[in-house]
Amino acid sequence: MSIVVTGATGHLGRLVVEQLLEKVPADQVTAVVRTPEKAADFAERGVKIVVADYNAPETFDSVFAAGDKVLLISGNEFDKGRVGQHKIVIDAAKAAGVALLAYTSAPGTLTAALADDHRGTEEALLASGLPYTLLRNGWYNENYTEQLAPVLEHGAVVNAAGDGRVSSASRADYAAAAVAVLTGEGHENQTYELGGDEAWAFAEYAAELSRQTGKEIAHNNVPGEVLVGILTGAGLPEPFAAILAGVDASIEKGELVVASGDLSRLSGRPTTPIAESIALALKG
Secondary structure (H helix, E strand, C coil): CCCCEECCCCHHHHHHHHHCCCCCCCCHEEEEEEEEHHHHHHCCCCEEEECCCEEHHHCCCCCCCCCCCCCCCCCCCCCCCCHHHHHHHHHHHHHHHHCEEEEEEECCCCCHHHHHHHHHHHHHHHHHHCCCEEHHHHHHHCCCCCCHHHHHCCCCCEEEECCCCCCEHHHHHHHHHHHHHHCCCCCCCCCEEEEECEEEEHHHHHHHHHHCCCCCCEEECCCCHHHHHHHHHHCCHHHHHHHHHHHHHHCCCCCCCCCHHHHHHHHHCCCCHHHHHHHHHHHH
């Protein structure tokens, strides 16, 4: 039996593999990657490296074995038909007879277009008959703290989310929940709504940035179409800018507030406050 992590050299995948290695022997962990060079450090530690691509079904033919536990980390190629990509993995896992397939989804309350691929993947996973766990990940602190350069340059947090609040947590928190599922028992056919313990609003985020930097950081709320214009002006493709503006509209409606407590319960610790992630980003 192996614990198999797809997308293992991505931001989340790396953290999952690192945390798995703290709990199980390296020879029980398989990292599925597109570029083996990026996983050289894992290979050196005894992790099995398998090269496969969500866009090439045949590459998944021999990735899984009966009894494996699999973490399917959602792809990030929004223009490549992510449900079809994920279904390749689900079909291969079913053919192999894996014991569990966990999928990193989005909160059940999220109606933004970003959630469509996740809902479609969930449907495919449930239809497969595989034992599943839906890890409905809320927003990452890093979605914001990794984008601080323009915020600090312009002295403003700009979005279209109004007074909406976000129950975000660090990627490491979500990785810990995934590891708990992959190494624990009794998670078959469960759905977990995952989010941070404390929800925050963007005015509070701007105020925290001001406090930690000693600079005045304003909060500018703009209409969604204005935000799309700002993002495309900064070089983002218009379809992706529209997706991000759609997320802000969902935040304004309260769709990214997750009050289940599932994340801290699964990880066994309080979630990382946004202020802590800000401090870490400013150090870096």
